[in-house]
Amino acid sequence: MKEITSAEFEKEVLNGGKVVLDFYSTECPPCEALAPKFDAMAELYSSKIKFLKIYRQGNRELATELGVSSSPTLLFFENGKQVSDSISGGIKKSEIVERLDKMLTAEEVFAVKANQKKTVSEYDVAILGGGPAGLTAGIYLGQAKIKTVLIDPSLPGGYMSITHQVSNYPGFEKPQPGYMLAHFMSEQAKHTGIDFKVAVDITSVDLLKKEIVIDELETIKAKKIIIATGTTPNTMNAEGESEYKGKGISYCATCDAKYYVDKEVTVIGGGNSAVEEALFITKFASKVTMIHQFDKLTANKTAIEQLQANEKISVMYEHEPRRFKKLDGKMITIVEDLKTKVTKELTSDGVFVFIGFKSNVEVLGEHLPEMNNWGFIKANEDMQTNLPDIYAVGDIISKKYRQITTAVADGTIAAIAIAKEFN
Numbered sequence: 001m002k003e004i005t006s007a008e009f010e011k012e013v014l015n016g017g018k019v020v021l022d023f024y025s026t027e028c029p030p031c032e033a034l035a036p037k038f039d040a041m042a043e044l045y046s047s048k049i050k051f052l053k054i055y056r057q058g059n060r061e062l063a064t065e066l067g068v069s070s071s072p073t074l075l076f077f078e079n080g081k082q083v084s085d086s087i088s089g090g091i092k093k094s095e096i097v098e099r100l101d102k103m104l105t106a107e108e109v110f111a112v113k114a115n116q117k118k119t120v121s122e123y124d125v126a127i128l129g130g131g132p133a134g135l136t137a138g139i140y141l142g143q144a145k146i147k148t149v150l151i152d153p154s155l156p157g158g159y160m161s162i163t164h165q166v167s168n169y170p171g172f173e174k175p176q177p178g179y180m181l182a183h184f185m186s187e188q189a190k191h192t193g194i195d196f197k198v199a200v201d202i203t204s205v206d207l208l209k210k211e212i213v214i215d216e217l218e219t220i221k222a223k224k225i226i227i228a229t230g231t232t233p234n235t236m237n238a239e240g241e242s243e244y245k246g247k248g249i250s251y252c253a254t255c256d257a258k259y260y261v262d263k264e265v266t267v268i269g270g271g272n273s274a275v276e277e278a279l280f281i282t283k284f285a286s287k288v289t290m291i292h293q294f295d296k297l298t299a300n301k302t303a304i305e306q307l308q309a310n311e312k313i314s315v316m317y318e319h320e321p322r323r324f325k326k327l328d329g330k331m332i333t334i335v336e337d338l339k340t341k342v343t344k345e346l347t348s349d350g351v352f353v354f355i356g357f358k359s360n361v362e363v364l365g366e367h368l369p370e371m372n373n374w375g376f377i378k379a380n381e382d383m384q385t386n387l388p389d390i391y392a393v394g395d396i397i398s399k400k401y402r403q404i405t406t407a408v409a410d411g412t413i414a415a416i417a418i419a420k421e422f423n
């Protein structure tokens, strides 16, 4: 994979024919998740399309010129002109394929696809999701010598990977960077000998047949499945939100806060995540304005005390964002005062959103386990769902407290219960 700098942009990209350019950053979990997919795509399409990488931090001016404000971002060029819309954040293989195929003729697409082959593999247990819940289940199953595969559309680690500091995971005297915990946990799981299939597209899941198809071509058959797919941040459905996602609106402080040195930032939310991430953002930004719908923050006491002691942060209580727009490179958030119904404009350099989560069940096919009213899976004390041989662990299950420790506990329980059945 060729890496270029701004100096080579004209020669390699503008005069380079058909090109896909990856703006990546370091310490960026979504960039790491993209890398293996990008490499695999490059191998498949390289005779028709040139694949290039460029380091965003080292080529900031060019990135800004091209409107890249989030990592990773993929841009597609044909004869010096940008074709297709750019994609950024947690990029799926299918999103890339869709854009690449548009750059080729039907015959060329056919020739590329002809080089792909279908495979089938069999396991005792398939774990869907490599967050702390799935990884812990993997550690226990691997140590019990049960043939296990862990599947994740991203890199393993789940939310740990994007949490800047974890101060409540037992065993560490000092707060740990989340990505280190994620790294240690996934290395520990790998060392037990289980298979990892990460940074893949989940094509389909059939919980009754216990078959999972990844990247359209690989079928995985398992005797038991553990669902550990976690949750997804809620979006606000405010006008302009999807338009500016990755272009001024971010959902990951670890990934993007570093681009706001001495800048002003708006944070939406008022729970634990919002407060903790706002505190982290003040390491870079000069000013953080939080917008919160209630008249008090819902975070824990320690986090609130830290926030109150931080002079860079102010909170607009009982306000909600209604619309986002961009003017002269600044993000304008139109906020409504929920008491007076009066709207006003809040100008900042970027917006971060942390407003709760929904369960990742829509990826589990049509035969879903029983769920509570909010779409979280019901599991018994062995983490079994009502579907035969289907277990669920971590944030995706119906429970009161969602933490790394509780996810780890769920993974442990499911794995021990399963291991007993294979004895």
Ligand SMILES: Cc1cc2nc3c(=O)[nH]c(=O)nc-3n(C[C@H](O)[C@H](O)[C@H](O)COP(=O)(O)OP(=O)(O)OC[C@H]3O[C@@H](n4cnc5c(N)ncnc54)[C@H](O)[C@@H]3O)c2cc1C
Binding pocket: 128, 129, 130, 131, 132, 133, 134, 151, 152, 153, 154, 155, 156, 157, 158, 159, 160, 162, 163, 165, 166, 167, 168, 169, 202, 228, 229, 230, 231, 273, 277, 360, 363, 364, 393, 394, 395, 396, 402, 403, 404, 405, 407
């Ligand atoms: C910003 C933030 C900060 C936090 N800070 C802390 C903290 O300091 N301390 C603490 O204890 N807790 C913290 N939490 C909560 C904690 O991270 C979660 O409770 C925990 O990560 C849940 O683990 P999980 O394995 O269930 O899910 P997740 O960590 O969400 O992992 C789910 C995994 O499933 C994968 N996945 C999604 N869809 C599919 C699919 N279709 N197939 C396969 N895999 C899929 C995802 O890519 C992901 O890797 C924080 C959460 C956030 C968001």
